[in-house]
Amino acid sequence: MGQNGTKQTPNPEPGDLIEISRPGYQHWAIYIGNGDVVHVTGNGLGLASSSPSSGSVSSGISTVKKEKLNIVVGVDHYCINNKYDRDYKPFPAKVIVERALSRVGQDFSYNILSNNCEHFVTDLRYKEPVSQQADRGVGAIVAAAVFSFWVLFSRQRQ
Incomplete structure (x- = not known):
């Protein structure tokens, strides 16, 4: 089972969100059928790319690519995770593709x-x-900033 009770399956449907578990983060792609996905890949910048060993950086120019799901996933695990369907109405599969x-x-x-x-x-x-x-x-950054401010403030009071 993946996050939020999703199940891993070798048969996603066109339009499904594919969540790929990479070390330290999740990479996302959209399944378009025939074993293919469309996703953002990093142009050698180390962004979440088709290479399962690629890391992640904070910003840069990437490229949208169509690639085979099994190539993008590599040795990592994936699941179908249409987790926002309860909050937003998805387009029909044909439109998504x-x-x-x-x-x-x-x-x-x-x-x-x-x-x-x-x-x-x-x-x-x-x-x-x-x-x-x-x-x-973002939540982690805000928490770290508040903690840093608190430490600085506490030191100044001493």
């Missing part, structure tokens, strides 16, 4: 907090670019 294919080959201005691979695929599926992964990152 058309929207995804229309982006192949385009540059993508990647930002880990505001425009990442999860934002990309949720925009294709729902026209709502959302990312819980990014929201958790």
